[in-house]
Amino acid sequence: MIIGSGAGGGMAAWALTRLGVKCLMLEAGPVVDWEADRKLVSAYDLPFRGLGKPGRFPHVTQAGEFDANMWADEQQNPYTYPKDDPYYWVRIRALGGKTLRWGRASWRLSDYEFKCKDHDGEGDNWPVSYKDLAPFYDRVEPILRVSGRNEGWGQMPDGKLLADDSRDSESIARFREAAGKLGVPTTKPRRATGTLAASTNLLLPDAMATGKLTIVGNAVVRELSVDANTGLVNGAHYVDRRSGQEFHVPAKRVVLSASTLESTRLLLNSRSPRHPAGLGNSSGVLGHYLFDQFYIKGVVSAVVPQARGGRASRTMMGGAGYIPRFVNVKAGGKGVAGKRDFLRGYAYDFGSGGTPSVAQLGTWGEPMWKALEDVRGAGFGMTTMGEVLPKHENHARINPDVKDAWGIPVLHIQQKYGENEFKMAKHSEEMAVAMCKAAGFEVVASHAQMVPPGESIHELGTCRMGADAKRSVLNGWNQSHDVKNLFVVDGSAFVSGGSQNPTLTLMALALRASEYLAEGMKRGEI
Amino acid sequence: MKRRNLLRGAVLAPAAVAVAAPAPAQYAAQVSDTAAKVAVNMPSYVGAQRASFFDELETKALRALAAVMVPTYNGMPGAVECGVVEFFDFLVSQAPEAKQQLWRTGLHELDARSLQAHGARFEKLSEAQANAVLEPLKVKWTFYGPQEPFAKFLWEARGEMVQATLNSREYAEANTGRRSAAASNYYWRSLD
Numbered sequence: 001m002i003i004g005s006g007a008g009g010g011m012a013a014w015a016l017t018r019l020g021v022k023c024l025m026l027e028a029g030p031v032v033d034w035e036a037d038r039k040l041v042s043a044y045d046l047p048f049r050g051l052g053k054p055g056r057f058p059h060v061t062q063a064g065e066f067d068a069n070m071w072a073d074e075q076q077n078p079y080t081y082p083k084d085d086p087y088y089w090v091r092i093r094a095l096g097g098k099t100l101r102w103g104r105a106s107w108r109l110s111d112y113e114f115k116c117k118d119h120d121g122e123g124d125n126w127p128v129s130y131k132d133l134a135p136f137y138d139r140v141e142p143i144l145r146v147s148g149r150n151e152g153w154g155q156m157p158d159g160k161l162l163a164d165d166s167r168d169s170e171s172i173a174r175f176r177e178a179a180g181k182l183g184v185p186t187t188k189p190r191r192a193t194g195t196l197a198a199s200t201n202l203l204l205p206d207a208m209a210t211g212k213l214t215i216v217g218n219a220v221v222r223e224l225s226v227d228a229n230t231g232l233v234n235g236a237h238y239v240d241r242r243s244g245q246e247f248h249v250p251a252k253r254v255v256l257s258a259s260t261l262e263s264t265r266l267l268l269n270s271r272s273p274r275h276p277a278g279l280g281n282s283s284g285v286l287g288h289y290l291f292d293q294f295y296i297k298g299v300v301s302a303v304v305p306q307a308r309g310g311r312a313s314r315t316m317m318g319g320a321g322y323i324p325r326f327v328n329v330k331a332g333g334k335g336v337a338g339k340r341d342f343l344r345g346y347a348y349d350f351g352s353g354g355t356p357s358v359a360q361l362g363t364w365g366e367p368m369w370k371a372l373e374d375v376r377g378a379g380f381g382m383t384t385m386g387e388v389l390p391k392h393e394n395h396a397r398i399n400p401d402v403k404d405a406w407g408i409p410v411l412h413i414q415q416k417y418g419e420n421e422f423k424m425a426k427h428s429e430e431m432a433v434a435m436c437k438a439a440g441f442e443v444v445a446s447h448a449q450m451v452p453p454g455e456s457i458h459e460l461g462t463c464r465m466g467a468d469a470k471r472s473v474l475n476g477w478n479q480s481h482d483v484k485n486l487f488v489v490d491g492s493a494f495v496s497g498g499s500q501n502p503t504l505t506l507m508a509l510a511l512r513a514s515e516y517l518a519e520g521m522k523r524g525e526i
Numbered sequence: 527m528k529r530r531n532l533l534r535g536a537v538l539a540p541a542a543v544a545v546a547a548p549a550p551a552q553y554a555a556q557v558s559d560t561a562a563k564v565a566v567n568m569p570s571y572v573g574a575q576r577a578s579f580f581d582e583l584e585t586k587a588l589r590a591l592a593a594v595m596v597p598t599y600n601g602m603p604g605a606v607e608c609g610v611v612e613f614f615d616f617l618v619s620q621a622p623e624a625k626q627q628l629w630r631t632g633l634h635e636l637d638a639r640s641l642q643a644h645g646a647r648f649e650k651l652s653e654a655q656a657n658a659v660l661e662p663l664k665v666k667w668t669f670y671g672p673q674e675p676f677a678k679f680l681w682e683a684r685g686e687m688v689q690a691t692l693n694s695r696e697y698a699e700a701n702t703g704r705r706s707a708a709a710s711n712y713y714w715r716s717l718d
């Protein structure tokens with residue numbers, strides 16, 4: 001049984017069915033019909049002119065009026081957090097999960113992440129190394145049709161990519177040259193290509209074609225059931241999202257991929273005499289070490305002077321790029337030498353051709369229109385994505401006092417950024433400004449304000465892997481230390497996250513875990 | 527608010543519309559028994575939007591604010607011409623309490639400061655006087671904007687009024703003469 005149909009669940013279904021394993025997939029959301037469920041409309045034909053109904057999604061800044069119906073309803077799916085530490089949990093409950101909307105940036109982790117403790121003594125190493133995962137990255141990238149450029153840098157392993165040989169616009173070329181002079185490496189974005197890159201077009205159709213996959217939609221799993229004698233998982237209790245009818249379905253093995261936090265919630269809600277603290281939680285670590293990547297959206301907003309006054313031509317403006325972690329890298333990595341007052345590092349996305357906001361221009365009335373006209377298309381912007389140190393105190397636990405629309409206890413989520421993140425954020429602002437200035441751009445605004453935890457949509461941890469069963473929930477195969485027929489293959493398994501977008505890695509892990517499971521089944525061991 | 531194109535909702539294919547009464551046999555070939563696709567317009571195509579949330583003084587202040595912040599420019603309509611006053615009356619009426627409070631007290635404060643500095647409500651001020659009242663907008667840019675309530679209100683009003691103007695049908699029509707040119711995107715129907 002596979003729970004969840006997003007990146008992790010889709011990958012597991014793809015891998016298991018190819019190896020002849022019969023799978024049942026339970027998915028909480030409905031099927032999305034890409035044709036029938038969408039229509040092209042103008043903003044003025046929407047009641048809120050595209051601004052959206054105020055307050056409908058207090059924690060989903062990404063939600064607009066066009067796509068409001070796509071995001072998980074916050075009233076039906078509540079959660080709580082400490083009064084002064086908001087957590088922004090961004091969810092999609094539909095077949096395909098968040099892959100229906102992801103930005104597709106696809107970067108490999110390296111041993112700077114897998115063996116992070118060896119580098120700086122902080123945190124924990126993963127029970128896998130880059131060498132273990134590389135063959136799986138090699139297979140997932142072609143499925144996602146990732147384009148990009150191999151650079152041979154230690155902190156950014158090369159991949160099986162569609163070569164991106166596109167020319168840079170003049171502004172991007174100028175920025176890259178200036179960054180290079182400061183020792184900062186720049187490269188092309190790495191992204192899954194195609195008009196759609198979701199599990200519903202890249203993974204599930206192949207799995208269905210094997211005849212081995214049955215998908216049940218609108219099935220909200222509330223709890224996993226356990227054999228009282230063996231302590232192994234033996235099925236799932238689920239509720240029909242629309243009618244509220246309750247069901248139980250037996251299973252011999254469970255691959256859980258309801259997404260980081262949802263999977264952990266399900267395990268914490270699955271208490272039994274054999275597993276009093278939640279399923280697979282003899283370590284007490286389940287729910288702990290919640291982290292993500294901190295984002296500083298628009299860390300710098302600049303204007304390319306030569307593009308002012310309507311001169312933002314296509315050769316001058318447009319295009320995008322990426323800066324991998326470049327601080328605290330050692331031999332083999334490419335970066336800026338020097339001792340920092342923080343550990344780890346951060347990456348940037350950068351892009352050319354936007355327009356600074358009216359608030360950044362600081363005017364109103366006719367001067368505002370004139371200023372907008374002057375800088376239209378002449379903008380250059382950067383966003384920081386910083387590594388967050390996983391800490392035990394950042395955690396999610398069940399809040400027994402609040403239940404969702406199906407009567408399932410919700411999560412109380414508690415995550416705060418610490419000193420390391422704040423120092424790193426400040427450094428990233430200073431570097432971004434320095435690079436823009438070196439490129440001759442005019443800096444309109446810069447800041448180091450991290451968005452609240454969760455908003456980056458890269459929530460990770462809470463069901464971490466580890467070699468030591470006393471300090472982790474899963475082993476190096478995404479398999480529960482306690483419950484050998486239970487695998488968790490989403491971002492909750494991460495031990496650390498670097499600054500790279502996590503989906504490619506969680507898919508590589510899901511592929512590896514699924515093949516291990518199929519092998520184990522063949523040998524009669526799982 | 528003037529609404530044009532009242533006839534845009536013309537039925538696409540008259541021959542394809544199902545009829546209620548049984549048709550005489552000789553007409554049978556012209557009718558279809560499947561539901562037809564009929565182009566239907568939005569409620570906003572006919573009739574002016576009625577404001578009902580802000581009271582008369584608040585509405586006057588809002589209209590004056592819209593005119594000063596987002597005026598007509600270079601032949602293009604400004605916020606007032608784009609129906610932004612009526613639009614925000616609706617938007618704020620649908621908003622959580624905190625936003626309603628911010629806008630209501632913001633409009634009151636606009637008049638209070640105008641009266642204090644210039645002896646008249648905001649709507650009666652000269653352009654220079656009005657701009658002086660809006661000086662709190664000159665606060666240094668920060669990601670979340672100012673937190674002081676009046677500056678916060680002005681900051682939010684400016685950003686949202688510009689967007690509501692640019693996204694209006696009036697602006698789109700003035701811009702290109704074609705309806706379809708304004709911010710368009712895929713709208714997701716309810717997934718249930």
Ligand SMILES: Cc1cc2nc3c(=O)[nH]c(=O)nc-3n(C[C@H](O)[C@H](O)[C@H](O)COP(=O)(O)OP(=O)(O)OC[C@H]3O[C@@H](n4cnc5c(N)ncnc54)[C@H](O)[C@@H]3O)c2cc1C
Nearest residue numbers: 004006007008028093097098103104105221259490501503
């Ligand atoms: C706007 C946006 C941009 C993003 N950009 C990027 C990017 O550029 N690069 C990147 O790497 N990542 C990106 N992400 C993140 C990426 O989408 C996620 O990392 C990825 O989808 C996680 O996969 P998953 O399988 O763990 O979860 P999901 O894809 O969310 O799938 C989980 C599924 O489980 C289902 N489910 C949940 N609870 C239950 C339950 N109780 N019972 C049954 N089913 C359940 C859900 O309905 C959902 O379909 C982005 C996300 C968003 C929303």
